Amino acid sequence: MSQLETLLKKYNLSVTEGRKKILQLFLDANAALEHATIEQNAPSLDRVTIYRTLQSFVEKGIIHTIPTTDSSIKYALCKDECGHGHHHDNHVHFLCNTCGTTFCIEQVTIPKIKLPAGFVSQQADLVVSGRCNLCNQN
Amino acid sequence: MSQLETLLKKYNLSVTEGRKKILQLFLDANAALEHATIEQNAPSLDRVTIYRTLQSFVEKGIIHTIPTTDSSIKYALCKDECGHGHHHDNHVHFLCNTCGTTFCIEQVTIPKIKLPAGFVSQQADLVVSGRCNLCNQN
DNA sequence: AATTAATTGCAACAAAGTTTTATTTTTTTG
DNA sequence: CAAAAAAATAAAACTTTGTTGCAATTAATT
Numbered sequence: 001m002s003q004l005e006t007l008l009k010k011y012n013l014s015v016t017e018g019r020k021k022i023l024q025l026f027l028d029a030n031a032a033l034e035h036a037t038i039e040q041n042a043p044s045l046d047r048v049t050i051y052r053t054l055q056s057f058v059e060k061g062i063i064h065t066i067p068t069t070d071s072s073i074k075y076a077l078c079k080d081e082c083g084h085g086h087h088h089d090n091h092v093h094f095l096c097n098t099c100g101t102t103f104c105i106e107q108v109t110i111p112k113i114k115l116p117a118g119f120v121s122q123q124a125d126l127v128v129s130g131r132c133n134l135c136n137q138n
Numbered sequence: 139m140s141q142l143e144t145l146l147k148k149y150n151l152s153v154t155e156g157r158k159k160i161l162q163l164f165l166d167a168n169a170a171l172e173h174a175t176i177e178q179n180a181p182s183l184d185r186v187t188i189y190r191t192l193q194s195f196v197e198k199g200i201i202h203t204i205p206t207t208d209s210s211i212k213y214a215l216c217k218d219e220c221g222h223g224h225h226h227d228n229h230v231h232f233l234c235n236t237c238g239t240t241f242c243i244e245q246v247t248i249p250k251i252k253l254p255a256g257f258v259s260q261q262a263d264l265v266v267s268g269r270c271n272l273c274n275q276n
Numbered sequence: 277a278a279t280t281a282a283t284t285g286c287a288a289c290a291a292a293g294t295t296t297t298a299t300t301t302t303t304t305t306g
Numbered sequence: 307c308a309a310a311a312a313a314a315t316a317a318a319a320c321t322t323t324g325t326t327g328c329a330a331t332t333a334a335t336t
Contacts, residue, residue: 014302016314035292046316051293053314067205067265071292071323094257105257111249113264118271119232119243125265126251127205133256152333154283173323184285189324191283209292209323 011060018045022053023062032066032074032093032102064089066102067125076104090124096132103132149198150222156183160191161200170204170212170231170240202227204240205263214242228262234270241270 001009004020004027013019021042026033038050045053054075057063066074078089092108095101110126139147142158142165151157159180164171176188183191192213195201199220204212220226230246233239248264 014313016302018315047292048294048317049315065207067207067263069203069205069211069263071209071211073207073209092251092253094253097260105254107254108251110264111251113230113246113249113266115230115232115266116243116245116271118274119266120269120274121266122235122268123266125205125207125267126248126262127264128251128253128257128259128262130260131258133254136256136258152282154333156284185323186286186325187284 007062011062013056013060018042018049019053021045022050022057026063026075026077030103032076032104034072034074036072061086066093067127068095074102076102079106093125093127094132095127095129096135097129098131098135101132101134145200149200151194151198156180156187157191159183160188160195164201164213164215168241170214170242172210172212174210198222199225204231205265206233212240214240217244231263231265232270233265233267234273235267236269236273239270239272 002020004023005015007023008015008019022038022045025038025041035050035054038054039045039047042050054063058065058075061078063075064078066076068074076093089104090110092105092110094103094105096103105128110124113121113124115121140158142161143153145161146153146157160176160183163176163179173188173192176192177183177185180188192201196203196213199216199222201213202216202220202225204214206212214231216225216227227242228248230243230248232241232243234241243266248262251259251262253259
């Protein structure tokens with residue numbers, strides 16, 4: 001049984017060509033992907049299938065969404081702690097304004113934020129934008 | 139000259155009914171608004187006019203965008219420091235999972251984040267989600 | 277008040293996302 | 307391993323969201 005199949009089974013998803021393909025894209029990417037990018041890289045898959053696959057990956061805790069200020073949605077692989085219904089992706093995200101890539105910065109966790117009285121925090125998302133390490137080399 | 143007119147002139151925008159109406163909505167709201175909400179509350183305005191007005195308000199530094207994990211875009215009033223082309227909205231945003239409202243938490247600024255070598259930060263956005271002060275009273 | 281410049285509304289269009297249904301594929305079970 | 311059941315897919319139709327060009331209107335300038 002391939003790595004992909006093992007991974008999908010682990011998250012209680014049946015193994016299909018589409019899911020394997022999309023999961024492979026995430027494993028290869030090392031960065032966040034959006035629907036349009038996946039559509040380009042997996043032309044054999046129907047648009048709707050990609051929507052549904054992303055949705056079920058999020059539900060199962062395989063990938064998480066990353067906030068953006070435009071109207072796009074970006075997705076990236078979760079680490080092991082995430083499972084069905086509960087995400088624990090409390091790391092910083094970095095968006096490079098030069099190359100457009102979005103990275104998970106796993107090493108940097110989001111600091112605790114002290115909120116005004118009455119506000120109770122359940123989750124925090126922190127997106128830093130600027131110039132990434134690769135773009136700074138050139 | 140009304141408060142609204144003064145404000146629009148200050149930002150070098152000509153005074154029109156639509157702009158006054160939309161600016162008023164923001165002043166009244168005390169929370170972030172999205173396109174759909176404005177469309178509902180200003181039915182006399184054309185959809186396209188609302189898109190264009192929001193765009194010019196962002197350009198002039200009257201409002202700023204707030205990142206979301208879904209594909210919506212939220213806008214909220216800026217404070218005085220913002221001007222044409224340069225925003226300085228380094229405060230935390232709070233999204234209430236109960237009532238759905240998004241607030242600017244002006245009192246809380248975003249902490250400096252130490253990034254891995256090679257990454258240069260230009261801007262940071264921090265969205266905390268949970269339960270707001272109003273929802274916690276009930 | 278007349279001219280110029282900017283904004284608006286409308287229509288047409290393009291892109292993004294959803295829903296339904298029939299077909300195909302995967303999983304389960306005997 | 308084959309048949310039955312369950313789940314996933316593709317295709318079509320549709321809804322929502324955002325954009326562009328242009329003529330008509332409104333605001334600013336002189």
